[in-house]
Amino acid sequence: MKFIYVFLLSFLLQSVNANDISFIVYHVKGNSTKTNSKQILKKGDQLFLKDVLILKDASSVVLICNNYKIIQLNKKGNYSIATLIQQCFKTSASYSSSYFKYVWNELTHTVGKPEKKPGDFMKNVGAVSRGCTDVVYGMHTDTIQLSTNSKLLIHFKTFYNNGYAAIYPELYEGAALIKQKVNLTDSIQIGTLTKTLTPGIYYWQIVAEDGTSCERNYIKIWDQKEYKKIISFLLKDLPVSTPAETAFAKAFLLEENKFNAEALIWYKKAVQLNPSNQTYQQSLSSFYETKL
Amino acid sequence: MFKYLFKRDTIFATMMVFAVMGLLALIPINTHVLDPIKMALQDFDYNDLAYSKFNKNANPSIDTSIVVVNIGEADRTAIASMIQSVSAAKPAVIGVDILFNEPKDSFSDSLLLTAFNTDNKIVLAYNLKVEDDQVSSSGFLYHNVASKGFANFVGEEGGSIRFVAPFYKSNDETYESFAAAVSQKAHPSAYDALKKRNKVTETVNYTRSAGDYIVVDGETILKDSNFNHTIFKNKVVLMGFISGSQYSLEDKHFTPLNKKSVGKTIPDMEGIFIHANIIQMVKNADYIKNSSAWINWMIAALLGWLHMSLFISYFIEKHIWFHLVAKIAQVLSAILFIYLGLLFYYKWDIRINLTPTFIAIILAVDVLYFYEAITAWLHKRFGYHSLFINAHHH
Numbered sequence: 208m209k210f211i212y213v214f215l216l217s218f219l220l221q222s223v224n225a226n227d228i229s230f231i232v233y234h235v236k237g238n239s240t241k242t243n244s245k246q247i248l249k250k251g252d253q254l255f256l257k258d259v260l261i262l263k264d265a266s267s268v269v270l271i272c273n274n275y276k277i278i279q280l281n282k283k284g285n286y287s288i289a290t291l292i293q294q295c296f297k298t299s300a301s302y303s304s305s306y307f308k309y310v311w312n313e314l315t316h317t318v319g320k321p322e323k324k325p326g327d328f329m330k331n332v333g334a335v336s337r338g339c340t341d342v343v344y345g346m347h348t349d350t351i352q353l354s355t356n357s358k359l360l361i362h363f364k365t366f367y368n369n370g371y372a373a374i375y376p377e378l379y380e381g382a383a384l385i386k387q388k389v390n391l392t393d394s395i396q397i398g399t400l401t402k403t404l405t406p407g408i409y410y411w412q413i414v415a416e417d418g419t420s421c422e423r424n425y426i427k428i429w430d431q432k433e434y435k436k437i438i439s440f441l442l443k444d445l446p447v448s449t450p451a452e453t454a455f456a457k458a459f460l461l462e463e464n465k466f467n468a469e470a471l472i473w474y475k476k477a478v479q480l481n482p483s484n485q486t487y488q489q490s491l492s493s494f495y496e497t498k499l
Numbered sequence: 500m501f502k503y504l505f506k507r508d509t510i511f512a513t514m515m516v517f518a519v520m521g522l523l524a525l526i527p528i529n530t531h532v533l534d535p536i537k538m539a540l541q542d543f544d545y546n547d548l549a550y551s552k553f554n555k556n557a558n559p560s561i562d563t564s565i566v567v568v569n570i571g572e573a574d575r576t577a578i579a580s581m582i583q584s585v586s587a588a589k590p591a592v593i594g595v596d597i598l599f600n601e602p603k604d605s606f607s608d609s610l611l612l613t614a615f616n617t618d619n620k621i622v623l624a625y626n627l628k629v630e631d632d633q634v635s636s637s638g639f640l641y642h643n644v645a646s647k648g649f650a651n652f653v654g655e656e657g658g659s660i661r662f663v664a665p666f667y668k669s670n671d672e673t674y675e676s677f678a679a680a681v682s683q684k685a686h687p688s689a690y691d692a693l694k695k696r697n698k699v700t701e702t703v704n705y706t707r708s709a710g711d712y713i714v715v716d717g718e719t720i721l722k723d724s725n726f727n728h729t730i731f732k733n734k735v736v737l738m739g740f741i742s743g744s745q746y747s748l749e750d751k752h753f754t755p756l757n758k759k760s761v762g763k764t765i766p767d768m769e770g771i772f773i774h775a776n777i778i779q780m781v782k783n784a785d786y787i788k789n790s791s792a793w794i795n796w797m798i799a800a801l802l803g804w805l806h807m808s809l810f811i812s813y814f815i816e817k818h819i820w821f822h823l824v825a826k827i828a829q830v831l832s833a834i835l836f837i838y839l840g841l842l843f844y845y846k847w848d849i850r851i852n853l854t855p856t857f858i859a860i861i862l863a864v865d866v867l868y869f870y871e872a873i874t875a876w877l878h879k880r881f882g883y884h885s886l887f888i889n890a891h892h893h
Contacts, residue, residue, distance in 0.1 A: 322700045325653040325664040326629040333660075333677070333770025334624040334650035335740035335750040337575070338600035338639070347602040349574075463606050494605050 229288050230254040230270040233277070237266025237366050250368055260286040266366075339421030341366055342413045345394075345496035350425040350465045354434035355406060357398035359468040364499040365389075367415030372400060375410045378423055389413060394497075397426070398468075406430045438469055451480035455487055462494060471495055503815075504808045508886045512811065512870040513804045516862050519869075520855070544661060545837055547755035549845045556706045564782070565775050566590075566734045567714045569741040570597065575607035581717045581738065582614040582621065588731035592684035593621045594677060594778075596650060596739035596771045599640045608640070615644045622680045624650035627667065634669045648680030652752070652773060653700050659753040660768075662700040663777050665693055678777035685735045686782045693781050702787035704780045704848060705756055709772045714741060735778060739771035787844075790851040798851070803859035806832065810867055815886055825864045832860055 232252040239248045242259040248268065254260065260280070262268060267281035272295030280286060321328035345362030353359065372395050373383035387400055401409070410423035429437065441464055447453050458473035474491040481487060503509050549555040568585060570578055578597065585593055595615075602608055615621050625641040627634065627649035641647045653662035665679045675683075683690040693701075717738070719726055740750055751766035752773060758764075780786060809828060813821040836853050843849040870887075877883035 321653045321662050325662065325667065325700050326632060326669070328653050328655060329627065329629050329651040329664070330656040331652045331654055331660060331752060332598070332626050332650050333652050333750065333752065333773050334596045334598045336598045336600055338603060340601050343601065347604045347608065349603060
């Protein structure tokens with residue numbers, strides 16, 4: 208009997224080998240990679256027998272076997288595809304075996320005591336959370352003031368697969384006025400996104416295909432003339448120092464007032480005028496991150 | 500009943516009860532798998548009734564040593580302004596019970612960081628993650644803040660908060676809880692006493708509900724020019740979120756103060772008030788004392804022995820009444836012991852673990868039959884004399 212099982216298993220593995228592709232990635236949440244590739248896994252990626260799937264913290268992956276069975280992984284760790292493939296050929300358990308499996312699992316699952324081993328019972332956090340980690344922006348801002356012809360490029364990284372950038376007329380609710388598909392790690396030219404909009408106040412965000420998102424960001428679109436006027440007004444009383452210092456002061460003032468596109472120009476100018484100044488360099492790199 | 504108290508069989512049968520308990524404890528299985536009551540009451544503690552039903556620590560005076568500032572929906576710039584405003588009033592400590600998950604905008608973030616680093620009496624909360632004994636933490640800003648404490652409580656996920664780990668030790672590192680870090684700034688001697696206790700966990704002694712703390716609206720601090728900031732002077736100021744709605748679940752937890760101790764209900768207390776209760780407990784050294792294991796087992800042995808004596812007297816003399824008397828005795832004992840256990844908790848903050856006593860009394864009846872069978876075999880084989888040999892009750 209054992210011989211037959213071994214034979215059948217090797218036969219199945221052989222047939223799998225012949226097909227070569229073992230899994231197709233159906234859904235990815237968080238950061239997951241495979242060996243020999245630094246690319247983050249995405250929907251449609253193929254996994255082969257030699258691969259090892261690396262699942263990071265708070266990540267999950269849904270894989271489709273070549274017999275169309277689905278396997279879901281949501282625990283951090285390294286998974287050898289050669290081992291995972293065996294799960295594709297498992298027959299679904301009957302009612303009786305499921306019942307006794309449940310009883311066995313419960314019997315062998317000893318419940319610890321919080322007062323003895325607190326580390327296992329520290330999931331309740333007694334603090335309010337502020338901020339969303341689903342989307343990380345290279346320019347940390349929830350408010351932007353832009354001119355209609357702005358070319359500001361904002362880099363971002365998101366764990367959403369198949370997301371899109373959207374512009375809304377309201378802070379909450381309401382249908383998107385504009386939608387644009389984005390990738391997991393991408394940059395978005397916010398001016399291009401808003402070019403068809405008339406000056407006014409809008410809200411924008413990166414949204415996952417299933418609708419998951421962080422809170423919406425405020426964006427004010429200015430008429431070009433008005434924009435120039437407000438910038439001149441803001442900078443008119445700024446005391447003049449060395450060119451680099453003046454550029455840095457302008458950048459700071461504009462950032463404070465959320466005119467980020469202009470602030471970026473002046474931060475870059477300050478660095479260009481005095482490249483050895485560490486403060487300028489650090490301010491620029493923390494204000495405008497391009498590698499996330 | 501008492502005539503059997505010092506008989507050899509009573510003592511041996513009682514010993515056998517504890518031997519059986521020891522053997523059962525050796526089996527590493529969860530025997531409650533098919534017990535829906537036990538499964539439903541997994542997160543239940545009889546001592547919760549002392550708060551929820553018998554009003555332990557009810558009607559205390561308003562706590563004036565702690566002032567809670569409700570940040571509401573304030574953004575980071577506003578939170579930074581609130582901190583600066585409170586800091587200017589020279590409080591004993593400012594505990595910021597907010598997790599900043601990620602950078603927002605460099606201007607407001609730098610304002611926050613400046614606010615944290617200009618006053619060394621500010622403590623920031625963070626989230627300590629323990630996964631398979633591996634400790635990590637998440638969040639933003641707290642790395643750059645001198646004083647910080649983890650805001651995690653100890654309890655079942657989504658369950659009632661009864662314990663706190665004042666200090667969590669892992670791989671030669673010691674992590675300080677938010678309440679301990681706040682206490683260190685505000686009440687250094689009380690903090691030292693807490694450290695000296697060297698307990699892995701402390702049972703939270705809830706002395707006040709949310710309504711018994713002074714709560715100031717953060718927006719009022721910023722906008723009301725007539726606001727009297729002296730309210731914060733030398734006080735423990737805790738900043739966090741308090742929802743106006745009883746149905747809001749943001750940072751809300753179940754506590755033993757919840758009027759509904761068992762079954763489906765809604766969380767009753769914001770995390771900030773739980774921290775406030777812990778800080779108050781540390782300040783007043785008002786700790787819950789847990790009876791030591793040897794006391795619990797002594798009580799179990801004594802009461803198990805008394806019950807065994809009663810059971811044996813009915814077993815031998817009035818066997819027809821044996822089961823009825825045994826069941827009534829078990830129920831009455833349970834009622835009495837729960838009353839006494841709660842009384843100790845209610846009056847003297849002492850938690851007594853009566854589980855071994857209950858198990859001993861419940862097992863006594865079955866073990867008695869087993870003991871009788873053993874003595875019959877010993878009598879037949881070795882001529883062992885027992886009270887049961889000449890008893891004709893079957």
